[in-house]
Amino acid sequence: MLSLDTARLHTSPITTLDTAPANNRIATGGYDGRVILWTDDLTPVWSLLASDLVNHVAFDPSGSQLAIAAADQMVYVVDVENGLVRWELGPHQDDVNAVAWHPGGTLLACVMDARDLRIFLWDTDTGSNAGILEGHKHGIFSIAFDPAGERLATAAEDGTARIWSLADRRVLHTLQHPADPEQIAWSPCGRYVATGCDDGVLRVWDAATGKVLEESRATSAAVRFVRFSADGASLLAGSYDATLRVHAFPGLDLRSELSAPFQWERAAAFHQGDVIVGSFGSQPVIHKAAAPIPHVPRYTLGINTLCVSPRLDGVIVAGRDDGSVVDVRNGRILYTHESIVNSVAIAPPGRWIASSDYRGELKVFDLEAQEEKRAIRVPGGPINTIAWRPDGEQLATAGYDGHIRWWTPDLELVAEAEAHHGPVKSLAWSAVTGSLVAGSSDNTFSIWRGTQKHRAMEWEGLVLVNSVACSPVEPHVATASRDLVVRIWHAETGDLLEELPQAHQKSIKAIAYSPNGRMLLTGSYDASAILWTRSGSKWHWRRLLLHGKPGVPAVAFDASAALTAGWDGTVGRWNLSGQLVAQYLLRDIQRSCAA
Numbered sequence: 001m002l003s004l005d006t007a008r009l010h011t012s013p014i015t016t017l018d019t020a021p022a023n024n025r026i027a028t029g030g031y032d033g034r035v036i037l038w039t040d041d042l043t044p045v046w047s048l049l050a051s052d053l054v055n056h057v058a059f060d061p062s063g064s065q066l067a068i069a070a071a072d073q074m075v076y077v078v079d080v081e082n083g084l085v086r087w088e089l090g091p092h093q094d095d096v097n098a099v100a101w102h103p104g105g106t107l108l109a110c111v112m113d114a115r116d117l118r119i120f121l122w123d124t125d126t127g128s129n130a131g132i133l134e135g136h137k138h139g140i141f142s143i144a145f146d147p148a149g150e151r152l153a154t155a156a157e158d159g160t161a162r163i164w165s166l167a168d169r170r171v172l173h174t175l176q177h178p179a180d181p182e183q184i185a186w187s188p189c190g191r192y193v194a195t196g197c198d199d200g201v202l203r204v205w206d207a208a209t210g211k212v213l214e215e216s217r218a219t220s221a222a223v224r225f226v227r228f229s230a231d232g233a234s235l236l237a238g239s240y241d242a243t244l245r246v247h248a249f250p251g252l253d254l255r256s257e258l259s260a261p262f263q264w265e266r267a268a269a270f271h272q273g274d275v276i277v278g279s280f281g282s283q284p285v286i287h288k289a290a291a292p293i294p295h296v297p298r299y300t301l302g303i304n305t306l307c308v309s310p311r312l313d314g315v316i317v318a319g320r321d322d323g324s325v326v327d328v329r330n331g332r333i334l335y336t337h338e339s340i341v342n343s344v345a346i347a348p349p350g351r352w353i354a355s356s357d358y359r360g361e362l363k364v365f366d367l368e369a370q371e372e373k374r375a376i377r378v379p380g381g382p383i384n385t386i387a388w389r390p391d392g393e394q395l396a397t398a399g400y401d402g403h404i405r406w407w408t409p410d411l412e413l414v415a416e417a418e419a420h421h422g423p424v425k426s427l428a429w430s431a432v433t434g435s436l437v438a439g440s441s442d443n444t445f446s447i448w449r450g451t452q453k454h455r456a457m458e459w460e461g462l463v464l465v466n467s468v469a470c471s472p473v474e475p476h477v478a479t480a481s482r483d484l485v486v487r488i489w490h491a492e493t494g495d496l497l498e499e500l501p502q503a504h505q506k507s508i509k510a511i512a513y514s515p516n517g518r519m520l521l522t523g524s525y526d527a528s529a530i531l532w533t534r535s536g537s538k539w540h541w542r543r544l545l546l547h548g549k550p551g552v553p554a555v556a557f558d559a560s561a562a563l564t565a566g567w568d569g570t571v572g573r574w575n576l577s578g579q580l581v582a583q584y585l586l587r588d589i590q591r592s593c594a595a
Contacts, residue, residue, distance in 0.1 A: 001050070001074070001088065002035075002049065002050055002068070002078070002085050003049050004046070004047075004048060005034060005047040005048055005049035006047070008044040008047060009036075010032055010034055010036065011030075011034070012030045012031035012032035012302065012550065012567070013278070013302075013321070014028045014029070014030050014267050014278030014284060015029055015030055015053070015054060015055060015267060015278065016028065016029040016056045016057050016267050016278070017029075017057070017267040017277070017284055018057050018269060019059070019269045019271050019276065020063030021063070021230070021272075022061075022063035023063040023064075023080070024040040025045070025059070025063060025080060026038040026039075026042070026271070026276065026284060027057045027059065027066050028057070028278055028284055029054030029055070029068065030053075030054055030278075031053050031054075031302075031550040031567065032549060032550075033049050033050040033052060033053060033054060033070075033549055034047055034048070034049055034050075035047070035048045035050065035054055035057060035066070035078075036048075037080065037083065038284065040271070040272070042284065045083075046082070046083035048083055050068070050070045050072060050076070051070075052070055052072035052549065052550075053095075053525075053549060053550045054069070054070055054071075055069045055070065055071060055097050055098065056068075056069035056097065056098045056099055057069070058099050058100060059101070060101045060105045060124075061101060061103055061104075061105050062105055064079070064081070065078065065079065065086065065105075066078045066080050067101065067108055069097060069098055070096060071095040071096070071506070071525070071550075072095075073092045073094060073095060073096060073112075074088055074089065074091055074096065075087075075090055075096055075099055075108065076088055077089065077108065077124055086124075086127075087122075087124060087127040089108070089120075089127065092110070093115055093116035094114065094115040094116040094139075095506070096110050096112055097111055097140060097141050097142075098110065098111050098141060098142050098143050099143070100143045100144050100145055100152075102149050103147055105124075106123065106125050107121060107122070107124065107130060108121070108124050109121050109122075109143050109145065109152060110143070111140035111141070111142070111143045111156075113140075113482070113507075114138055114157075114463045114464065114482050114507075115483070115484075117134065117136050117137065117138070118132050118133065118134050119132065119133040119134070119140065119143065119152070119154060119164075120132055131169060133169050135162065135171055136156040136158055136160070138156055138158040138180075138443065138463060139156060139463070139464075140154050140155070140156040140157075141156065141157065141183070142154065142181075142182065142184045143184075144185055144186050146186050147186060147188060147189070147190045148190055149166070150165070150166055151163055151164060151165060151166060151172065151190075151207070152164040152166055153184045153185075153193050153207075154184065155181040155182060155183055155184040155195055156180070156181070157180045157441065157443075157464065158180070159176065159177050159178070159181075159421075160174050160175060160176055160177065160181070161175040161184050161195050161205075162174050162175065163193065163207055163210065172210070173207075173209070173210030175193075175195065175205055175210055177195065177203075178197070178199050179198035179222075179402070179422050179442070180198045180441065180442070181195040181196065182196050182197065182222065182223070182225075183195065183196040183226045184226070185227050185228055186228070187232050187249070188228060188230060188231065188232040189232055190207065191208070192204050192205065192207055193207050194228065194237075195226065196222075196223030196224055196225060196226045196237055196238075197223055198400065198402075198422050199402075199421075200217065200219050200221055200222060200223060200239065201215050201223065202215065202216040202218070202223050202235070202252065204235075204249070204252065213250075214250065214252050215252070216237070216247060216252040218245050218247075218254055219239045219241050219245070219381065220241075220379055220381060220401050221240040221360075221380060221381020221382065221400050221401065222239060222240045222400040222401075222423060224238055224240060225239075225244075225267075227268070227269060229270045232249060233248065234247065234248065235248075235252065236268060236269075236270060236275065238268055239381065240358070240381040240382050241359060241360065242259060242339055242358050242382075243257050243258065243259040244257070244258040244259070244275060244277060245257050246258075267284070301320055301321060301322055301569045301586065301587040301589070301590075302320065302321045302566070302567035302568065302569055302587075303319070303553070303554060303570075303586060304319055304320065304340060304343075304553055304554065304567070305318065305342060305343050305554050305565070306318050306328075306344070306555070306556050306564075306565040306571065307344045307345050307346050308346070308556045308558045309346045309367075310346065310348045310350050314329070315350065315367065316558070316563060317334070317344050317346060317353055318344070318565055318571060318586060319341025319342065319343065319344045319355055320340075320341055320569075321340050322336075322340075323336045323340065323341060323357060324336050324341070324589075325355050325365070326589060328571050328584050328586065331584070331586065331588075331589050333589065334353070334365060334367075334370070335365050337355065337357035337359075337361055338359065339359045340357055341355055341356070341357050342356050342357060342358060342383055342385075343384060343386045343397075344386070345386040345387060345395070346367070346388070347388040347392040347395065347409065348390060348392040349392060350367070351366065351367055351368050352365070352366065352388075352392070352409055353365040353367055354386045354388065355386070356382075356383030356386055356397060356399075357383070359377070359381075359382065360377055360378045360380060360382060360383055360399070361375060361376070361377055362375065362376050362377075362378050362383060362386075363375040364409060364411060373409075373410070374410055378399075378405065379401070380401030380403055381400040381401060382399050382400050383398070383399040384398060384399045384424060384425055384426070385398050385399070385424065385425065385426050385427045386427070387436065388429065389429050392409070393408075393409065394406055394407065394408065394409075394414065395407050395409065396429070396436055398419065398424035398427055398438060400423040402418060402421060402440070403416055403417065403418055403419060403424075404417050404424065404427070404436070404438060404448070417448075417451060419438055419440070419446055419448075419453070420438065420441075420442050420444065421440075421442045422440050422441040422442030422443075423441045424438050424440050425439050425440060425441055425464075425465060426439040426465070426467040427439075427468070428468045428469050428477070429470065430471075430475065430477070431470070432471065432472070432473065432474060432491070433475050434449070435447050435448060435454060435470075435491055435492075436448040436449075437468045437477050439465030439466065439467060439479060439481075440465055441464045441465070441466075443458070443462050443464060443465070444456060444457055444459075444462065444465065445457045445465045445468055445477070445479060447477075447492075447494065455494045457489065457494050459496065461483065462479070462481060462483070462487075463482045463483040464507070465479050465480075466481055466507065466508060466509050467508070467510045467511045468511070469511045469512050469520070470513065471517045472515055473517035474517055475490060475491040476488050476489065476490065476491060476517075477489045478511050478513065478520060480508035480509070480510065480511035480522055481507075482507040484505070484507065484508060485502055485508075486499070486508065486520065486522060486532070487500070500520075500532060500541075501541070503530050503541050503543070504522065504524040504526050505524070505526040505528075506524050506526040507524065507525045508522050508524050509524055509551060509552065509553045509554075510522065510523040510553055510554050510555045511555065512555045512556050513557070514557045514576075515557060515559060518533065518534045519531065519532060519557070520532040520539075521555040521556070521557060521562050521564070523553060523555045526551065527545075527548060527549055527551050527552065527566070528543050528552065529543075529544040529546075529547075529552050529562075530543055530544065531562055531574065531576075531578045542578040544562075544564060544574055544578055546564065546566070546570065546572040547564065547566030547567075547568050548568040549567070549568070551566070551567060552567075553567055560576070561574060561575060561576065562576065562578075569586050569588075570583060570585055570587065571583070571584040571586060572584075
């Protein structure tokens with residue numbers, strides 16, 4: 001539920017943003033569960049706090065109501081004047097990803113994540129359900145009414161966008177994409193829809209025929225945000241290379257690029273001729289045309305990734321939102337990236353750290369010499385994951401372009417392969433089989449021998465493979481996915497060996513094997529970690545509660561403990577019975593402006 005909040009700024013990344021030209025108001029929502037209303041000069045008006053993450057906010061056409069899509073499975077309708085909740089709509093059966101207002105202002109549509117594939121329509125005069133549309137096969141992430149209020153457009157992680165008739169609730173056109181479309185937007189005239197796709201292509205479609213009219217390949221990184229300007233002459237596209245691009249329409253000629261560290265590319269809008277964006281700071285930022293990028297006023301210090309040295313010295317390294325790579329035990333910043341650190345990995349026998357950031361920068365750091373060895377920029381946008389081969393003589397990287405790249409420790413490219421149709425979320429190398437395993441948001445994982453694909457694993461129940469881990473003692477692969485289930489597979493045959501009991505309440509983000517292969521550790525968007533122990537043929541589990549919103553994105557084992565890292569900026573060290581033995585507050589370690 002929503003409650004009044006005394007905070008005047010966000011304490012986490014801003015995930016969503018909308019503007020109301022009718023009354024010059026701006027609304028933002030964040031990972032911290034806050035919804036803040038701002039004046040057009042960025043003065044806070046009121047703040048509300050939800051019990052879970054805020055995924056989307058949208059003003060009604062008059063600017064008098066604000067709809068809020070939250071990860072607590074609810075939609076809230078709030079009076080903009082005073083911040084009072086008019087309606088609590090739900091609960092739905094999964095996180096609510098997006099909301100959209102009918103141009104008449106009394107009908108609201110919302111879409112959910114992977115466990116609830118329905119499109120709900122709500123009557124905001126009565127607070128009652130006004131209909132349900134069904135047809136998508138995986139989580140729906142974007143929804144929009146056409147300007148006439150006769151059609152509805154949706155984009156989902158099943159590789160399709162769809163245009164629906166509201167009159168008879170049927171699909172008029174299915175817009176097939178080679179990867180998952182993440183966003184869809186109508187042009188003001190209602191003749192076109194634009195989609196942003198994980199394959200890095202911005203597309204404009206004829207809404208009457210469902211045919212592609214124009215494409216822009218200004219980036220190879222996933223396009224996660226699209227929005228037309230009010231006059232229809234410009235199209236704003238945000239991608240996972242941390243860049244917002246303004247395209248002319250028609251033609252899609254590139255007019256300008258806006259890029260700043262720690263920018264959240266899905267929270268943006270046109271604002272009085274300029275562009276306003278959310279950020280990894282505490283408030284939105286307005287980008288004036290032809291002006292320098294302003295300073296982001298404050299950085300959040302969430303942890304995104306964690307790794308442990310294979311040596312007995314117990315070096316634990318974490319990567320954070322502010323671009324820093326931190327030695328967890330002593331709280332010292334080892335080195336920095338210019339943007340969010342997505343992945344870190346320490347090579348056997350423990351000398352080299354490899355790390356990557358949101359803009360595709362890949363670095364290798366010499367832990368013994370305490371100096372940077374080499375840094376390069378990799379094409380394709382953010383690198384999600386890094387894995388060292390067990391002998392430490394090669395590393396693999398993968399990210400939002402769906403490619404796997406193999407490198408020497410000096411970052412000389414060995415090979416490259418197009419591995420998946422969607423972003424690769426996780427890599428793990430098996431010391432038992434010598435294979436590399438990749439998990440992807442295209443709902444599959446793959447097994448590689450050398451640089452050749454040995455097996456592609458598709459399974460009907462598998463939804464968005466967030467993380468993979470290889471057993472150190474058996475030819476087994478464990479997968480963690482959005483469908484809340486941990487599965488164990490044979491790394492050679494690809495056979496499904498077992499499913500663990502469903503213990504998490506939200507998407508599982510991370511998984512790790514213990515050194516003896518008899519324990520697993522998982523981290524989730526439900527802000528918990530779970531320690532799994534095999535006893536005979538059964539798995540028993542214990543929930544580890546330490547971290548706050550929005551969850552636990554990284555887990556690891558060392559020789560004697562389980563480690564969890566939260567987006568709240570803390571690392572927990574647990575004994576193998578599940579008791580907390582140490583807590584490291586990395587959010588208290590500030591990166592200097594000169595770093």
